[in-house]
Amino acid sequence: MAWLHTWCGLLAGWILFSVFLTGTASYYRQEISAWMRPELHRGVAQAEAAERAVSYLQQVGPAARTWLIELPDARNRAIRVGWSNRDGPGGFSLATLDAEAGTPAAVRKTSGGDLFYYFHFDLLVLPFRLGRWLVSLCAMAMLVAIISGVITHRRIFVDFFTFRPRKGGQRAWLDGHNAVAVLALPYHLMITYTGLVTFALMLLPWGVDLAYRGDRSAFQSELFGFVQPGPATGETATLAPIVPMLEQATRHWGGGLPGRITVTNPNNASARVMVARGETDRVAITRQTVLFEGDSGHLLSARDKEGPAEQTWGVMYGLHLARFASPALRVLFFLSGLAGTTMVATGLVLWVVKRRVRAPGWGVRIAGVLNVATIAGLPCAMLALLWANRLLPVDLPQRDVWEFRSYFGVWSFGLLCAVLCPSRLAWRFLFGLAALLSAGLPVLNALTTNVHLGVTLRQGDWALAGVDLTVAALAPAFALLAWRAGRSPAAQRLRRLSVADAA
Amino acid sequence: MAVLALVLAYAGFLALALAMDRHAAEMGQARRVPPGRRQVLRIAGSIVLALSLWASIAAWGAPFGILGWLGALTAGAIVLVLVLAVRPHLALPLAIPLLVCGGLAAALFG
Numbered sequence: 330m331a332w333l334h335t336w337c338g339l340l341a342g343w344i345l346f347s348v349f350l351t352g353t354a355s356y357y358r359q360e361i362s363a364w365m366r367p368e369l370h371r372g373v374a375q376a377e378a379a380e381r382a383v384s385y386l387q388q389v390g391p392a393a394r395t396w397l398i399e400l401p402d403a404r405n406r407a408i409r410v411g412w413s414n415r416d417g418p419g420g421f422s423l424a425t426l427d428a429e430a431g432t433p434a435a436v437r438k439t440s441g442g443d444l445f446y447y448f449h450f451d452l453l454v455l456p457f458r459l460g461r462w463l464v465s466l467c468a469m470a471m472l473v474a475i476i477s478g479v480i481t482h483r484r485i486f487v488d489f490f491t492f493r494p495r496k497g498g499q500r501a502w503l504d505g506h507n508a509v510a511v512l513a514l515p516y517h518l519m520i521t522y523t524g525l526v527t528f529a530l531m532l533l534p535w536g537v538d539l540a541y542r543g544d545r546s547a548f549q550s551e552l553f554g555f556v557q558p559g560p561a562t563g564e565t566a567t568l569a570p571i572v573p574m575l576e577q578a579t580r581h582w583g584g585g586l587p588g589r590i591t592v593t594n595p596n597n598a599s600a601r602v603m604v605a606r607g608e609t610d611r612v613a614i615t616r617q618t619v620l621f622e623g624d625s626g627h628l629l630s631a632r633d634k635e636g637p638a639e640q641t642w643g644v645m646y647g648l649h650l651a652r653f654a655s656p657a658l659r660v661l662f663f664l665s666g667l668a669g670t671t672m673v674a675t676g677l678v679l680w681v682v683k684r685r686v687r688a689p690g691w692g693v694r695i696a697g698v699l700n701v702a703t704i705a706g707l708p709c710a711m712l713a714l715l716w717a718n719r720l721l722p723v724d725l726p727q728r729d730v731w732e733f734r735s736y737f738g739v740w741s742f743g744l745l746c747a748v749l750c751p752s753r754l755a756w757r758f759l760f761g762l763a764a765l766l767s768a769g770l771p772v773l774n775a776l777t778t779n780v781h782l783g784v785t786l787r788q789g790d791w792a793l794a795g796v797d798l799t800v801a802a803l804a805p806a807f808a809l810l811a812w813r814a815g816r817s818p819a820a821q822r823l824r825r826l827s828v829a830d831a832a
Numbered sequence: 833m834a835v836l837a838l839v840l841a842y843a844g845f846l847a848l849a850l851a852m853d854r855h856a857a858e859m860g861q862a863r864r865v866p867p868g869r870r871q872v873l874r875i876a877g878s879i880v881l882a883l884s885l886w887a888s889i890a891a892w893g894a895p896f897g898i899l900g901w902l903g904a905l906t907a908g909a910i911v912l913v914l915v916l917a918v919r920p921h922l923a924l925p926l927a928i929p930l931l932v933c934g935g936l937a938a939a940l941f942g
Binding site: 487489490491492493494495508509512513515516612648653654655657658661662664665668 | 834845848849852854855891892895896899900902903904905906907909910912913914916917918
């Protein structure tokens with residue numbers, strides 16, 4: 330079974346590493362998005378935000394068919410609104426409101442943390458369906474690799490705490506690979522399995538096809554139900570205040586926070602206000618909604634119950650996204666994600682280290698190049714995105730596209746380095762670059778914005794300060810990697826001998 | 833409580849590692865762990881890990897607490913493995929200030 334583990338791991342490895350690393354960063358998607366939009370002020374209470382959103386929508390779309398309001402929460406500081414003059418999805422005008430002023434925020438055009446988030450299941454460069462299939466296939470290979478890895482790891486309990494970096498070479502890489510794999514095993518299984526479940530309907534659509542006789546849109550609308558606005562009557566009516574409705578919804582959910590408001594036929598006698606529950610205070614992501622009559626504010630109905638299938642899916646999806654996680658729990662998820670990233674990286678390096686001596690050849694050379702380009706190149710690309718966010722002029726046309734290009738541009742540059750330079754030099758150069766980029770980011774932030782550490786720490790704005798601090802904390806880790814990767818084999822052998830002598 | 837859960841995970845795994853010949857020797861204990869002591873350390877380690885579960889549930893509530901416990905186990909074990917790799921002699925003495933910090937954090941912040 331060892332061959333199954335090796336080849337599943339290797340062939341899917343480079344994509345899995347990218348998925349793991351960008352996915353781990355996505356635990357802080359909202360914080361990264363806020364960091365990349367330094368113009369946004371800190372969020373306000375939900376009630377105030379809802380009132381500001383409604384009064385803005387009254388100005389821009391008093392006769393709209395549908396209004397959408399995405400309320401801010403503890404981690405998301407923007408109010409997002411949309412309004413549409415026709416039925417059904419599409420046709421929405423969207424705006425991001427400044428929480429303090431209640432008017433469209435003058436925000437730089439940026440993809441924010443969404444780039445990492447979408448990349449981790451779409452890969453972004455391919456047609457999105459192909460990207461998703463590729464990531465899903467790799468996730469399946471991952472599941473096979475995890476299970477076959479546990480089976481082939483004969484000394485799982487004896488070597489539970491074993492990591493001998495001083496032994497160097499293959500031994501050290503295998504120890505490291507085993508340690509991060511075994512110690513975070515519950516997380517690896519959970520994240521891989523729930524990731525696959527997220528795409529279950531794409532991968533295995535036949536059950537739904539059978540039950541709904543091939544009509545997938547009927548299934549979708551039953552599951553994610555979009556309220557179709559009823560016909561507007563001739564009568565106009567004032568919309569009841571929104572805040573009491575939110576309070577009533579919160580009471581209905583036993584303290585659960587609302588996340589999104591949908592208003593149909595506002596300012597009409599047939600107006601309906603649907604409040605959907607947010608996802609920050611529960612594990613399962615399922616649709617819980619409360620419907621109000623618009624002009625009176627009376628509660629009409631509520632959708633709470635979900636079938637066992639929806640509940641199961643909701644728990645899996647919720648576990649994968651971890652939107653419920655409080656700051657401390659989120660740190661643990663983030664660290665486990667880093668352990669997963671390290672597991673894939675050490676596995677990839679191990680493959681090359683094992684064969685470089687025993688059977689050198691083109692295959693090993695190519696795998697080595699891809700290792701450098703992925704493991705050392707991707708962190709540089711991710712940091713380059715954050716640098717580009719601060720360096721590109723705010724009024725540059727297609728600014729978000731240029732950010733995207735910086736990310737893939739630097740990654741391609743990493744690949745070029747890996748192809749042209751000898752392996753050791755390429756590792757050292759790219760990790761060194763990552764160390765410089767991460768150490769320099771808080772400085773760049775201080776030079777280009779007024780939400781740098783000097784301000785955010787004083788204000789206790791931990792979301793923004795956390796991005797600067799985490800990135801800065803990565804700098805010594807990258808520097809250490811650059812230093813270790815760059816040592817010549819002779820020096821390593823000498824060191825190992827002296828360690829053996831001392832022992 | 834979150835900090836306490838993490839520290840207890842470290843301490844529990846430390847006891848389990850002390851029950852293993854190789855790691856006990858690394859930490860400066862006798863080369864062979866006597867069988868009686870091995871049993872005691874294993875039971876103690878398991879109890880401390882269970883206490884970590886209790887602290888996690890106290891910190892985050894039942895459903896999130898179990899997730900948090902798994903995370904704390906991972907983090908505690910990885911810290912122990914790194915300490916054992918770099919400065920094995922410090923693994924045991926380090927437990928004392930860690931437990932004091934965890935206890936203080938739990939007492940002060942709940």
